[in-house]
Amino acid sequence: DQPRPPTSLPSKDQPRPPTSLPSEDQPRPPTSLPSEDQPSLPTSLSSEDQPREYRRSAEGMDYLEQFGSFKESVLRKQSLYLKFDPLMRESPKKAGAPTVSINPPRPAALVQNHTRLESLVPPTSTEEAIIDVLKYSQKDMDAAIARVRGQRERDRAQAQAKLNSALAEKEQVSQELSALDSSFSELFKRLEKYKVALGSYKKNEETLKGCAQEYLVRIRKEEQRYQTLKSYTEEKISKANEETGEVRSRLKAEVSGLQAQLRREQLKSQALESNYDQKVKEVVELTNLCDELIAKVQTG
Template sequence: MSCARPSGRGGVWSEAALMGGAAPTSVLLWGCSGGRASRASPGADCCQHSWRCMAPKSVASHLFVFSFPCRKIVAEYEKTIAQMIEDEQRTNMTSQKNLQQLTMEKDQALADLNSVERSLSDLFRRYENLKGVLEGFKKNEEALKKCAQDYLTRVKQEEQRYQALKVHAEEKLDKANEEIAQVRTKAKAESAALHAGLRKEQMKVESLERTLQQKNQEIEELTKICDELIAKLGKSD
């Protein structure tokens, strides 16, 4: 590439034109003071303007020599452009890698989110199941409490009945004491019958007490199980 360019005014004829002898007799030369162009004619006094009159081929040779810095500048410019293109390609590759990495991270985050959602769904399902179990335990506990209350009511009724029987027996015994001589055998039989009935009622009371104690133990075990389940649910939350 040459710095010389054809121009009609104040320019320099191209290197090809000068080398080929196509330039006119009048040529444009670059001045040494300020870089202004001056037209030189054959036979003119070039020295008074600090110019040298040169033949066209000589001028072309000088222009060819002067074009080397321009070529060097163009080469440096092309090298810079190539480096910029390479840097841009490298930047694009880095951006693509970063984009792929971000895409992978996004996909991993979405996968983790889906896993967490599935875990939460499973935890909620288990919570609902445990909630149903606890409700069942609560209903059973209420039923057991009601049953125990019924047993206690029956025990009280039996106690009242026992007291009534006891009073009745005492009355009978008092009456029997008055007639003890006549009805001793009968009184003993009645007393034995009453004691047998009393023993039977006592056995019933003892049986009810054992049943009540067993139910209380079952209630305590169920309460303990419920407390453990509630504690586990609290830790899970």
């Protein structure tokens, strides 16, 4: 469907590169059919330059032979080399089928007219054989170019898919990096807060250590004071115990003396009570006697 690129034919005035007839004994350079995995044509050449490059070189002819479907390619090339290269006419060649002259003899008038037309129009009769050879492999060349283009399209699609996946991975990695950056910034802020808190904790620890040292000194002083007070109180308690012992002994002695005196006084009081009772009885008896005597006197 695509337009075929124009092909430039060599003219008579242009210098033709030296060509050599490929013999049967000479090894031909290996040519491989392009597969889908391995590109066969160089992709740096454009669609117009690719056929031109392969027409100009012997490797291009081998490539066309690989893709071509004709069987007598060697004989055709040999006949073409012998026909268009004057240096190869004297070389030995195999006996083959009789060749037919492409340019049959013409009348003189036609020759004159032909020479006049050749001055105006570029010659094409001498290149018809090359065009015939190229026509055999043009379809194969187009098919190879189509395969290469399809392979390039597939490679381009694969590369685009890989690029899309790489871009998606890059986006995901960028998101992960941004999240990691944010988390790292948060972690750094928390680390700074922890550093400040740790500094304050260290200051508090130093102050607490100083307070603890002061309290230890004070506790030691208080312990010494407690020891002195303890010894003093123990002495005082021992003295008080001794004094209380003495007082108790004195009190016991006094109590015993007072108890004896109380006993004596009780005995005295009992004796006095008994005497009082006896005196009361005597008084009562005397009173009764006096009353009797008075009564007797009055009656008498």
